Amino acid sequence: DTAVSQTPKYLVTQMGNDKSIKCEQNLGHDTMYWYKQDSKKFLKIMFSYNNKELIINETVPNRFSPKSPDKAHLNLHINSLELGDSAVYFCASSQGPGKQFFGPGTRLTVL
């Protein structure tokens, strides 16, 4: 009965590879988010979707492409991975803007 789940939990890959992270929420929320938390622990919004529609797209390289097949899922595909992409990626969902529920995170390491 996990509220927000992400897979995989850990991802280790070589530079230049393409990878995807999946996220699902069973809270019935309309809005889902992707955040990146870097080594300095700064949590920064990347994307936000409301009912499958992109509403926030912060300054993120085009190599990152979110996809929301339905309002319970928000996946993140990353092309041509770079060393600087190494971070923890959190998915979150909410019904309003502030009370967000986070997934457990995906720790991405690019070698």
Add this chain to the structure above:
Amino acid sequence: RKEVEQDPGPFNVPEGATVAFNCTYSNSASQSFFWYRQDCRKEPKLLMSVYSSGNEDGRFTAQLNRASQYISLLIRDSKLSDSATYLCAVFTSGNTPLVFGKGTRLSVIA
């Protein structure tokens, strides 16, 4: 000035102590304020919303000072289990994102 600023700490306090953190925000139009808690290698979890009149949840008290543009979190009778990073988050309006501070690290020592 950064949008949301916090003292990174660490704050090292003995069990039973009272500790307070502040978080300043730069946008006077900000509407909603929150405190999140993040344990090491875990996801952030909502601790409490911050209301204009101030609010309390057990040992935790949150306050908002609009004039000086900061929010505060007070923890009374600190427990070892309170050791974590406390992130403040500020929402302005519409489709703007929730902006998080970098967090304040608290270590409660036996």
